[in-house]
Amino acid sequence: MTDEEIIKSEAHDFIFRDEPRRHTKSHSVEFISEINGHYFKEELDIRLSFFTTALNKSIFLNEVKDLLQKKLNGFENPNSPYSIRAAINLQKSLFFVRQILDELPTILKSGKSNSEQSIRDTIFVSYSHNDRKYVDDFKRHFKNLERTHAINLWDDSNIKPGQKWEDEIRTAMAKAKIVIFVISADFFASDFIANKELPTLLKRADDDGATILNLFIKPCDITDSPLASIQGLNAPSHTVLQMSELEREQLWASMVTQVRERLSL
Numbered sequence: 271m272t273d274e275e276i277i278k279s280e281a282h283d284f285i286f287r288d289e290p291r292r293h294t295k296s297h298s299v300e301f302i303s304e305i306n307g308h309y310f311k312e313e314l315d316i317r318l319s320f321f322t323t324a325l326n327k328s329i330f331l332n333e334v335k336d337l338l339q340k341k342l343n344g345f346e347n348p349n350s351p352y353s354i355r356a357a358i359n360l361q362k363s364l365f366f367v368r369q370i371l372d373e374l375p376t377i378l379k380s381g382k383s384n385s386e387q388s389i390r391d392t393i394f395v396s397y398s399h400n401d402r403k404y405v406d407d408f409k410r411h412f413k414n415l416e417r418t419h420a421i422n423l424w425d426d427s428n429i430k431p432g433q434k435w436e437d438e439i440r441t442a443m444a445k446a447k448i449v450i451f452v453i454s455a456d457f458f459a460s461d462f463i464a465n466k467e468l469p470t471l472l473k474r475a476d477d478d479g480a481t482i483l484n485l486f487i488k489p490c491d492i493t494d495s496p497l498a499s500i501q502g503l504n505a506p507s508h509t510v511l512q513m514s515e516l517e518r519e520q521l522w523a524s525m526v527t528q529v530r531e532r533l534s535l
C-alpha cells in the first residue's frame with residue numbers, strides 16, 4: 271500500500287470502526303449519532319495526532335469529509351429510513367472537519383496528495399552515497415518545514431522495497447521545484463548522476479524554472495561543469511568538510527531559509 275492508501279484506510283476505519291457490530295438500522299442510527307458532535311471532535315483530534323505532516327492530515331481529513339458527505343447524502347434521501355437527528359449530527363461533524371481544513375495551508379485544502387498536485391512541491395536531493403552522512407545531517411533542519419507545509423524533501427532513501435528505483439527517481443525529478451546538488455568528487459564520479467540526474471534536472475531548471483542550490487561538501491574540480499556558473503550555498507573554496515560544527519549548523523539553517531524564500535513559505 272502507498273502512504274496515501276494507508277491514510278485513506280485509516281479514515282475509513284475511523285468512520286466505520288464499529289460497523290461489524292451493527293446489524294440493524296436502529297444500531298446504525300445510534301452509531302451515527304454517537305460519533306458526531308463534541309464526541310466526534312474529540313475523537314477526530316486524537317486520530318489527527320497520529321499524522322505528523324500537514325499533507326497527511328489533509329489527506330485524512332478530506333477522506334473523512336467525503337465519507338461523511340456520502341452518509342449525509344443517504345440521510346437526505348426522502349426514502350431513507352435514517353433519522354433527522356443523525357443527519358443533523360453529520361452536518362455538525364462536517365463542520366468540524368471543514369473548520370480544521372480551513373486552518374491548513376491553502377495548497378493542501380484540495381486534499382490532493384503530492385502525486386496529484388499540479389504544483390511541484392518536491393525538494394530533490396542529488397548526491398553520492400559516499401556523502402550520505404551530510405544529507406542526513408542537513409535533513410534534520412527541514413523537519414519542522416515538512417510538518418507545517420506541503421513539501422517533500424526527497425532523496426533515494428525514500429524508495430521503498432519493491433519499488434522500481436529508477437522510476438521513483440524519475441517521478442521525483444519531475445515534481446522538483448528545488449534541486450539540491452550535494453557536490454564532491456564522488457558526486458562527479460557517479461555515472462548515474464552525470465548521465466541521468468544532472469541533465470534532467472538542469473533541463474527542468476531551464477524549462478520549468480526549478481531552482482538549483484549547489485552545496486559544496488568536499489574540495490573538487492568543478493571546471494567545465496554546468497554547475498560552475500551557478501551560485502552556491504557556500505563557496506567551493508570553503509566546503510562543508512572544512513567547516514566547524516557551528517558553521518555547518520549555520521549553513522543548514524541558511525538552506526532552510528533559502529527554501530522558504532523560494533517557495534514563499
